Amino acid sequence: MRAAMEAIDTAFxxxxxxxxEEATIGFRGEGATRLACKRFDxxxxxxxxxxxxxxxxxxxxxxxxxxxxxxxxxxxxxVRIVGERVLRITHALIAAPGxxxxxxxxxxxxxxxxxxxxxxxxxxxxxxxxxxxNTAGAVREVIASxxxxxxxxxxxxxxxxxxxEVLIDGVEDHAANFTRFILLARDPTPLEADxxxxxxxxxxxxxHKPGALAGVLGAFAQRGIDLxxxxxxxxxxxxxxxxxxxxxxxxxxxxxxRETLHDVAQRTxxxxxxxxxxxxxx
Amino acid sequence: MRAAMEAIDTAFxxxxxxxxEEATIGFRGEGATRLACKRFDxxxxxxxxxxxxxxxxxxxxxxxxxxxxxxxxxxxxxVRIVGERVLRITHALIAAPGxxxxxxxxxxxxxxxxxxxxxxxxxxxxxxxxxxxNTAGAVREVIASxxxxxxxxxxxxxxxxxxxEVLIDGVEDHAANFTRFILLARDPTPLEADxxxxxxxxxxxxxHKPGALAGVLGAFAQRGIDLxxxxxxxxxxxxxxxxxxxxxxxxxxxxxxRETLHDVAQRTxxxxxxxxxxxxxx
Numbered sequence: 001m002r003a004a005m006e007a008i009d010t011a012f013x014x015x016x017x018x019x020x021e022e023a024t025i026g027f028r029g030e031g032a033t034r035l036a037c038k039r040f041d042x043x044x045x046x047x048x049x050x051x052x053x054x055x056x057x058x059x060x061x062x063x064x065x066x067x068x069x070x071x072x073x074x075x076x077x078x079v080r081i082v083g084e085r086v087l088r089i090t091h092a093l094i095a096a097p098g099x100x101x102x103x104x105x106x107x108x109x110x111x112x113x114x115x116x117x118x119x120x121x122x123x124x125x126x127x128x129x130x131x132x133x134n135t136a137g138a139v140r141e142v143i144a145s146x147x148x149x150x151x152x153x154x155x156x157x158x159x160x161x162x163x164x165e166v167l168i169d170g171v172e173d174h175a176a177n178f179t180r181f182i183l184l185a186r187d188p189t190p191l192e193a194d195x196x197x198x199x200x201x202x203x204x205x206x207x208h209k210p211g212a213l214a215g216v217l218g219a220f221a222q223r224g225i226d227l228x229x230x231x232x233x234x235x236x237x238x239x240x241x242x243x244x245x246x247x248x249x250x251x252x253x254x255x256x257x258r259e260t261l262h263d264v265a266q267r268t269x270x271x272x273x274x275x276x277x278x279x280x281x282x
Numbered sequence: 283m284r285a286a287m288e289a290i291d292t293a294f295x296x297x298x299x300x301x302x303e304e305a306t307i308g309f310r311g312e313g314a315t316r317l318a319c320k321r322f323d324x325x326x327x328x329x330x331x332x333x334x335x336x337x338x339x340x341x342x343x344x345x346x347x348x349x350x351x352x353x354x355x356x357x358x359x360x361v362r363i364v365g366e367r368v369l370r371i372t373h374a375l376i377a378a379p380g381x382x383x384x385x386x387x388x389x390x391x392x393x394x395x396x397x398x399x400x401x402x403x404x405x406x407x408x409x410x411x412x413x414x415x416n417t418a419g420a421v422r423e424v425i426a427s428x429x430x431x432x433x434x435x436x437x438x439x440x441x442x443x444x445x446x447e448v449l450i451d452g453v454e455d456h457a458a459n460f461t462r463f464i465l466l467a468r469d470p471t472p473l474e475a476d477x478x479x480x481x482x483x484x485x486x487x488x489x490h491k492p493g494a495l496a497g498v499l500g501a502f503a504q505r506g507i508d509l510x511x512x513x514x515x516x517x518x519x520x521x522x523x524x525x526x527x528x529x530x531x532x533x534x535x536x537x538x539x540r541e542t543l544h545d546v547a548q549r550t551x552x553x554x555x556x557x558x559x560x561x562x563x564x
Contacts, residue, residue, distance in 0.1 A: 062521040065350050068397075086521075111393050111413060115350075131393060131413035174518045211503030213512065218500055221493030229524070230495065230514055236456045239344040239368075240563045242511070281522045 008035040010054040010183075011046035014110075017136030017158035019087060023181035024056045026085050038134075040069045044077040047184050055079070055184035061089070062178045064115045066231050070182070071245055074203065074274055075233070081201050081275030083183035091117055091172045094139050094164040095151040101167045106130050108138035109153035117153055119173045139164050180281065188275060196278035198251040199228060202261075204244055204268035205235075212267070213244070219263045220248055223256040228281065251276040292336040292465075293317040293328035296392075299418030299440035301369060305463035306338045308367050320416075322351045326359040329466050337361070337466035343371070344460045346397045348513050352464070353527055356485065356556055357515070363483050363557030365465035373399055373454045376421050376446040377433040383449045388412050390420035391435035399435055401455045421446050462563065470557060478560035480533040481510060484543075486526055486550035487517075494549070495526065501545045502530055505538040510563065533558040 009032035012020035016036060024034055037043045040057050047055040059070045074081075091113060095104060104127065107120070111131045114121075121127055132138050135154035140162045142152045151167060152158075159166050206212040220227060226249040232242040250257035252273045265271045291314035294302035298318060306316055319325045322339050329337040341352045356363075373395060377386060386409060389402070393413040396403075403409055414420050420434035422444045433449060434440075441448050488494040502509060508531040514524040532539035534555045547553045 060516075062516050063518055065516050068347050114413075129413065131396075131411065176519050176521050178521050180522075210506050210508040211499075213509055214496065214499035214503035217493075217496035221496035224492050226492040227495055229522075230512065232512055234342075234344050234347050236345055237458050239458050239460050240462075240511075 007050055008046070008052045009033045010056055011035040011037050011043045011052035012056040013037050013040050013043050014134040015137040015140060017139065017155065017161040018134055019089060019155060019179060020056055020058065020181065021136075022155070022157070023058075023085055023087050023179075026087070027056060027083060027181075027183050028054065040067070041073055044073045044079060044184065047079050047186060048077055050186070053185065054082075056181050057184065058112070058179045059182050060180045060229075061112060061116065062176060063172070063174050064112055067112065068233065071231055071233050074245070075243055079184045079186060080188040081182045081277055082185045082187075082189070083277045084180055084199070084280045085183075086178050086180050086280045089116070089172065089177045089179050090155070090170055091135075091153050092156045092159060092166045093120065093151050093153055093168040093171050094142070094159040095167050096143050096146065096148070097163070097165045099148055099151065099165070099167070103149055104151045104167070105149040106147075107151050107153060108132055108142055110135045110138070113153050116173060116177060117171045120168075120171045136161070183277075197249065198276050199279035199281075200248055200250055200252045200257060200276040201274040202246045202248065202264070202271065203274055204246075204264070204271040206242075206244065206268060208241065215267050216246075216264055219260055219267065223260050225250055225257055225260060228279075249279070289332060290317040290328070290334045291315045292338055293319050293325045293334035294338040295319050295322050295325050296416035297419040297422060299421065299437065299443040300416055301371060301437060301461060302338055302340065302463065303418075304437070304439070305340075305367055305369050305461075308369070309338060309365060309463075309465050310336065322349070323355055326355045326361060326466065329361050329468060330359055332468070335467065336364075338463055339466065340394070340461045341464050342462045342511075343394060343398065344458060345454070345456055346394055349394065350515065353513055353515050356527070357525055361466045361468060362470040363464045363559055364467045364470070365559045366462055366481070366562045367465075368460050368462050368562045371398070371454065371459045371461050372437070372452055373417075373435050374438045374441060374448045375402070375433050375435055375450040375453050376424070376441040377449050378425050378428065378430070379445070379447045381430055381433065381447070381449070385431055386433045386449070387431040388429075389433050389435060390414055390424055392417045392420070395435050398455060398459060399453045402450075402453045418443070465559075479531065480558050481561035481563075482530055482532055482534045482539060482558040483556040484528045484530065484546070484553065485556055486528075486546070486553040488524075488526065488550060490523065497549050498526075498528075498546055501542055501549065505542050507532055507539055507542055510561075531561070
């Protein structure tokens with residue numbers, strides 16, 4: 001799939017059949033070249049190093065919550081967010097042809113996918129979760145290993161791709177299971193030239209004094225700018241201090257958000273605009 | 283360890299040798315009876331059902347961030363937070379006596395512990411992480427299995443307890459690695475009658491309108507009440523809506539926090555005071 005001497009279009013985490021690949025196809029189409037990366041961090045590296053024009057990583061799941069590794073990499077890597085997509089996630093329990101559910105003892109999948117299927121492990125206490133780095137890769141390995149006591153959790157698409165059989169379909173805890181993926185690039189220019197409502201992702205630190213976060217959020221509220229999401233992450237080496245990630249409605253280069261960011265910069269340390277892009281969430 | 287027909291003093295997650303047990307001893311002393319639970323959720327169940335007077339669960343690590351399962355269980359279970367302790371975490375890579383690092387292929391530990399040691403897996407790409415539900419239990423199983431290609435990540439205390447040998451000490455990514463544990467009880471009465479500075483943990487929902495969160499945080503800021511931590515978690519079945527967990531300085535029954543909570547109740551839905559307790563963080 002990799003064109004010699006030329007950058008790949010998009011890097012994603014996982015192997016063919018992964019949800020990240022499905023999101024990548026949604027962003028860039030079936031025809032764009034793809035680079036399958038082992039870890040989220042490798043996707044960032046591929047984009048930063050120019051091996052791929054774009055990168056696709058999950059940032060949030062509506063059952064499990066924020067993907068910490070993605071948030072942390074956004075802080076440490078010089079990339080921009082240029083788009084987002086929301087993917088409906090349904091998981092299947094998959095094993096080699098002929099394997100019966102009663103024989104399965106180990107269930108392999110990405111930790112986030114395992115966390116989305118806690119009910120399965122509650123209902124089947126004999127199952128031990130095993131956490132490799134991806135879902136479709138777990139299917140590939142379980143099938144290749146010939147194990148009769150192992151299964152994997154992944155998309156039905158992965159079962160088809162690797163010749164697995166679906167033991168249980170829809171093993172996720174809740175049907176309203178969506179993952180939001182972001183599209184990364186070195187170049188901040190967003191993909192879309194259309195009139196879709198825009199969202200802006202920001203990253204900042206705060207002085208530890210009463211009212212510091214209230215002041216920042218108040219600056220947005222005063223101008224009627226809607227807060228979509230707030231996330232805080234620990235700062236390594238500074239126990240119990242946090243970095244804040246805030247998504248707001250609007251484009252950083254357009255009023256009123258543009259003016260508000262001048263105000264917010266005075267109230268924060270190291271404010272970064274991670275990107276303004278077409279919003280895919282309500 | 284379990285006294286017949288009588289409630290255990292404290293339930294914790296993991297097996298003997300777990301960091302949760304160390305926190306439990308810190309809270310309740312060596313002499314208090316302890317119940318080792320397989321999952322965080324089992325600790326909550328033991329407290330709610332009255333099988334244990336107290337429960338101990340981790341809520342935050344200074345490298346990895348918030349423990350989502352604990353936050354989610356606080357929302358769904360009828361328990362109070364009555365104390366907190368901060369534990370310094372150092373991890374060792376442990377294997378059966380005689381096993382060499384070069385022979386190790388699989389490394390077993392709790393997902394949170396694995397996430398705290400990402401550098402180890404970057405430096406040793408031949409190692410595959412495997413994620414059972416606890417650290418000390420991983421040591422016990424790796425030693426008991428007799429595997430010569432497996433190791434576990436846990437405390438040196440666990441190595442001693444189960445006869446393992448330390449291959450590498452201090453495999454965590456950063457020395458400033460602390461986990462904050464909370465003490466749960468059905469009874470909201472805090473443990474300490476002393477004059478330690480107090481902290482209050484709150485849980486609430488918000489109407490989705492611009493400025494809703496800014497209004498709540500502004501209510502605290504106006505009265506000079508310091509925000510210690512904010513966490514948002516998804517609401518299952520309501521994609522891209524969130525519950526907010528806020529820790530503030532002060533006691534919910536004492537002015538000025540008491541009055542402020544009347545104001546906050548007007549601005550939020552389903553406000554719950556999870557507990558006021560002696561603070562262990564700066």
